[in-house]
Amino acid sequence: MTEQQPWLIDTHAHLDHGQFDHDREEVISRAHEEGIRYILTVGCDLESSRRNLEIAGKHPFIYAAVGVHPHDAAQLDEKALTQLRTWIQEGSKVVAVGEIGLDFYRDRCPRDIQRQAFRQQIRLARELKKPIIVHDRDAHAEVLQILTEEKAVEVGGVVHCFSGDLAMARACIEMGFLISFPGSITYPKNEEVRDLIRQIPVDHFLVETDCPYLAPQPRRGKRNEPALVRHTAATIADIKGLSLQDVCRVTNLNASKLFGIGEADQASRIAYPIRDALYLNITNRCTNSCAFCAKFKDFTVKGHGLQLDHEPSSEEIIAAIGDPAGYSEIVFCGYGEPLIRLETVKEVAAWLKARGAKVRINTDGQANLVHGRDVLPELRGLVDAISVSLNAADAETYQRICHSQFGLPAYEGVKNFLREAPAHIPSVTASAVAMPGIDMQACEAVARELGVDFRARPYNDLG
Ligand code: SF4
16 A cells, blocks of 8 residues: 555455455455455355354454345244344454345345345344345345335445445435445446446445455456455546545545444544645534534534534644645635634635635625625635625525524625625635525526626535
């Protein structure tokens, strides 16, 4: 692993597979050397679950899931269930029940037996409070139905090797499930799944190899192994326009939260990189209380924890930035309204401009109302770009969505701010979140009327 290469978790491997019998330890060492910091090796039947437990027992960074695959569902009698229960209760390395589910593609086991085994193992997972790893092949509707009826939401889990459509993905996410992608997303003909990845926020993803199967394109047709999971993460980064670091940070955090594997670094961030930009989180206070604001549920953005324990001073912010060279821009953003701290923004922006950095502010546009004066001239020469959340084409809708502390007059204040901003700041954009109830066309028309650019921001996809 090079210094720049971020670490990763392969959340779905079959290290017990016979294809690894001659060089299993080498495969495991290679994964570790390549920065695959943790591996979850997943059982398909009782024997493979037992072997995976053995492998996990030998390596501190390998964890196991135990369960019976739909192909082998006929194996799941009372004795088998008792064995699974014992393993889960006694094995500190057992982090999930899986893989379990329905496979109506190969139909190797009668469907009724598959359904029953799936239900029984979800019940076991709920009894023992373990997440589940779901196998779904050509059985999307029934998988969803059983997950719902068996209240799988209580333990959560992941649909591995996700093969459903956008509606299925959204239904899984709605239920609190993650979706996981293997190396096959790198195959040239798999445009459909890449299109799906484009439409779902990375915050709901895991990456996996499903090795020894589904080797990524560069090794297609050969045996797959955990070290190759990086290709999947890199492909997701490419599709989403993110950096590999972003995808690793987010998927590692997801795996850590779901399976309790590894260290979930949720330390409060003042400066946080996303793509090639550096964002600054200088306050959690805000003059709005937007209906869509994710901070009311979770203070995480692209794997960064943004809940501040105090508002950082200019010195602390500058120390957190370090060297601004190398970033495409430095953005005052975070989970709060940066211009509430106008003097701090001005000090830090001046420091950044003196070092040749490009500075942007993401704001709700209510700074003039907060400070009781026109603050835009004070930003001249310090700020290259400003992005103002408009979010509505009229004051009533704005207040219904954004709940400004300034009430109905807030919208006119935002519009005035946008109207005046181009006189002081080179690039001014009004934005709106593309969520139900927001008329994007009308918002764009308002932006044009005010003489500024417009940008539609995706709903539920932050950063
Ligand atoms: S303006 Fe931004 S930080 Fe403030 S409540 Fe709205 S979405 Fe959240």
